[in-house]
Every structure is written in C-alpha cells, then in structure tokens.
Amino acid sequence: MASLHSATRPVSDKLLDASGISVDRIPMLHVAFDRLATHCADSLRQMSASPAYFSLSNVAPARIDDVLDEYEANAIAGVFHVPAWDSRILVGFDRDFVFSMVEVLFGADGSEPPIDVERPFSNIEINIAQAIFERMAKVLPLAFGAPHDTAFKFERIETRMDFAIIGRRNNQALVARFLLQALNRGGEMFVILPQSALNPVRETLANTMAGEAAPRDPRWARQIQSEVQRTEMRIDAILEERLIDLLDVTNFEVGQVIELQATPRSRVKLTCRGEPLFWCQLGQSNGLYTIKIDEHVDADQEFLNDILSR
Structure with missing residues (x-):
C-alpha cells in the first residue's frame, strides 16, 4: 500500500519536498x-x-x-x-x-x-x-x-x-x-x-490547532497557484547511474572513453532537483533527442533496489 501511495503522489508535492523545508508549511x-x-x-x-x-x-x-x-x-x-x-x-x-x-x-x-x-x-x-x-x-x-x-x-x-x-x-x-x-x-x-x-x-x-485556521481567500489562492505554475524548474534526464571508486575517478584522463551499459531502449529517469519523478522512453525527432513519459517513479521500490545493489 505504501508503494502505491508514493507512486501516485502528485508531482507538485515531490517538487516542494525537494526544495527543502518551508517553515510556513509546519505552523x-x-x-x-x-x-x-x-x-x-x-x-x-x-x-x-x-x-x-x-x-x-x-x-x-x-x-x-x-x-x-x-x-x-x-x-x-x-x-x-x-x-x-x-x-x-x-x-x-x-x-x-x-x-x-x-x-x-x-x-x-x-x-x-x-x-x-x-x-x-x-x-x-x-x-x-x-x-x-x-x-x-x-x-x-x-x-x-x-x-x-x-x-x-x-x-x-x-x-x-x-x-x-x-x-x-x-x-x-x-x-x-x-x-x-x-x-x-x-x-x-x-x-x-x-x-x-x-x-x-x-x-x-503541519496541522494547526482547532480554531486557528484562517478562512481561505479563493482569489488569492488562484493567484498564488498561477504564479507557482509559471516558475521555471530545471529537469534532468538520467540515462544511467553508476558507482565508481574514487581511485578510478582520479585516474580519468582527457580523451578516455567510459562505456555505458545503457542502450537506446533503456529507460530514462526524469528528475527535478534530485527528486525522481518519471520513467521515460528515449527517442528522436527532427535530429533531437526526446523522452516520452512512461510512468511514475516508485520511490519505495527505488529505495529497496538501492539497498539491494550495495
């Protein structure tokens, strides 16, 4: 049940969590x-x-x-x-x-x-x-x-x-x-x-005491939502991640080729500020790379996979 909840979690909530702690959200x-x-x-x-x-x-x-x-x-x-x-x-x-x-x-x-x-x-x-x-x-x-x-x-x-x-x-x-x-x-x-x-x-x-909640202003809420939705966010498409020993990193040289296990059919992870959001498919259009959103990232399953891979 926990995995299903995290998988269907709104993307907006994940972005807010990735941005850090907001004092206003925990009154x-x-x-x-x-x-x-x-x-x-x-x-x-x-x-x-x-x-x-x-x-x-x-x-x-x-x-x-x-x-x-x-x-x-x-x-x-x-x-x-x-x-x-x-x-x-x-x-x-x-x-x-x-x-x-x-x-x-x-x-x-x-x-x-x-x-x-x-x-x-x-x-x-x-x-x-x-x-x-x-x-x-x-x-x-x-x-x-x-x-x-x-x-x-x-x-x-x-x-x-x-x-x-x-x-x-x-x-x-x-x-x-x-x-x-x-x-x-x-x-x-x-x-x-x-x-x-x-x-x-x-x-x-985050839950205020009974009687402390102020009445909500619909117009102000719509304005805030509109401004937030216009905020520019950087997204990263990650084709592959790998753990490398520090010794190997120090031996890197200019011109060295690092082979990846990923292929054009490998799934791409779409992230924002380090928070995984979606699994995507890699493609091409008009000479440019594209990604097609496939499904939400299951955060719980990703955590278990990370533990098992260590």
Missing part, C-alpha cells in the same frame, strides 16, 4: 518552540532566585555547517538523541548566554559589568552548561509533547563545533534562535533540527 513548530521558551524559563527559575526570560527570536531554514561555522569557538553545544525520530538534534548556548547563566546561578545582582573576554570556557562554565542541557532533556519533550509524544536523550557536550555532529554537515535544517534576558544581560540559545528529524512528524506539525 505547529512555532507553537512547540514557544512552549520551549516558556518551559526553559520555568525550569531555570527552580535553580536561581533571579528570573531568566526566554523569547523566540526567529525560525529559519539553513545548512547545518553554516550555523556551526557561525558559532565556532563562541558556543557550547549539546547533542540529543531522539529515538522516535531516529535522529539527533543540537542545542547550543553562545558565550553571552553561558556567562549570563553563571552570574544568575551564583547569585549575582547584575551590578558588575558583563564579561567581555574571548577565552576557552572554564570547567565551571562547561559544568553549568551541562546541567542546563540535562534539564533541557526534560523540557524538550514538554515542548513537543502536543504535536508528537517523544523523548530526548542528552548524549554529550561539545565546545568545538567541528565535533558537534548530528548528521552530514551540508544537510538542510531548521534553526530556532532564542534570546535570553537575565540581570540586564543577554545571550542566545539555538536549536538545530535536521530535515531528517522533521520528516517523521512533518505531517503532524
């Missing part, structure tokens, strides 16, 4: 992050007399390596495993966040000037960050409890972003940034959710 994610800000403030209130306030700054898509490079040598990161999502997420505190929390937890009154020194984090600062991460492991399920009941297991702490690995660094992710206010100080917390982590719950997060 419940903002609700979860707002809950996270509230629960973080409540949790830290139990550790200190001075209140700490969290507010969601923004949520935006980004590549994981771009975010980690931004915070290199200026943040402490905690890696969390989410078994229900079969993925890992990352929570980070920037330098100002850590310094502010040290003062809050040790009873400072804010009369001293804030620390403005770029140096390695001390053992005390790392231990405090770890204590907060351990509390985050209890707070995160509360934030995501309504959209999806799951658990977050704190695995380790990293002070170098090179080692804060939660997947391929060039993968797409959603990054939520939170502002901390305490003792007239500031700081930033960030949460990185890889796209692979969101895929299992994307449909659930």
Whole structure:
C-alpha cells in the first residue's frame, strides 16, 4: 500500500519536498518552540532566585555547517538523541548566554559589568552548561509533547563545533534562535533540527490547532497557484547511474572513453532537483533527442533496489 501511495503522489508535492523545508508549511513548530521558551524559563527559575526570560527570536531554514561555522569557538553545544525520530538534534548556548547563566546561578545582582573576554570556557562554565542541557532533556519533550509524544536523550557536550555532529554537515535544517534576558544581560540559545528529524512528524506539525485556521481567500489562492505554475524548474534526464571508486575517478584522463551499459531502449529517469519523478522512453525527432513519459517513479521500490545493489 505504501508503494502505491508514493507512486501516485502528485508531482507538485515531490517538487516542494525537494526544495527543502518551508517553515510556513509546519505552523505547529512555532507553537512547540514557544512552549520551549516558556518551559526553559520555568525550569531555570527552580535553580536561581533571579528570573531568566526566554523569547523566540526567529525560525529559519539553513545548512547545518553554516550555523556551526557561525558559532565556532563562541558556543557550547549539546547533542540529543531522539529515538522516535531516529535522529539527533543540537542545542547550543553562545558565550553571552553561558556567562549570563553563571552570574544568575551564583547569585549575582547584575551590578558588575558583563564579561567581555574571548577565552576557552572554564570547567565551571562547561559544568553549568551541562546541567542546563540535562534539564533541557526534560523540557524538550514538554515542548513537543502536543504535536508528537517523544523523548530526548542528552548524549554529550561539545565546545568545538567541528565535533558537534548530528548528521552530514551540508544537510538542510531548521534553526530556532532564542534570546535570553537575565540581570540586564543577554545571550542566545539555538536549536538545530535536521530535515531528517522533521520528516517523521512533518505531517503532524503541519496541522494547526482547532480554531486557528484562517478562512481561505479563493482569489488569492488562484493567484498564488498561477504564479507557482509559471516558475521555471530545471529537469534532468538520467540515462544511467553508476558507482565508481574514487581511485578510478582520479585516474580519468582527457580523451578516455567510459562505456555505458545503457542502450537506446533503456529507460530514462526524469528528475527535478534530485527528486525522481518519471520513467521515460528515449527517442528522436527532427535530429533531437526526446523522452516520452512512461510512468511514475516508485520511490519505495527505488529505495529497496538501492539497498539491494550495495
């Protein structure tokens, strides 16, 4: 049944999935992050007399390596495993966040000037960050409890972003940034959710709460549909794909002929931005190559074939 569903999936949905993550298509994610800000403030209130306030700054898509490079040598990161999502997420505190929390937890009154020194984090600062991460492991399920009941297991702490690995660094992710206010100080917390982590719950997060859906404007919907359908997209026709050892690639020479197993009768795979769409037949017309669309690509079957061929 799953194979039939994926095979008959609208091409428009495949194109939208291939383009990456759209925050507007998962509105419940903002609700979860707002809950996270509230629960973080409540949790830290139990550790200190001075209140700490969290507010969601923004949520935006980004590549994981771009975010980690931004915070290199200026943040402490905690890696969390989410078994229900079969993925890992990352929570980070920037330098100002850590310094502010040290003062809050040790009873400072804010009369001293804030620390403005770029140096390695001390053992005390790392231990405090770890204590907060351990509390985050209890707070995160509360934030995501309504959209999806799951658990977050704190695995380790990293002070170098090179080692804060939660997947391929060039993968797409959603990054939520939170502002901390305490003792007239500031700081930033960030949460990185890889796209692979969101895929299992994307449909659930896309459903708004009852009573929150705005009435649909038919004219605006038609205009949006018209503009989207006029968008230019590049398509690729792939005659053959082959795995080649890196050693063979380094030995390639100009003029070398690489034989293909494909023939004029081989089926051609039509793709758009890496997303397989159709199987096609190769042909010719007026001296040009043509392709005739034959059938939808069965994504599940392609996945099984890829596994079996390894």
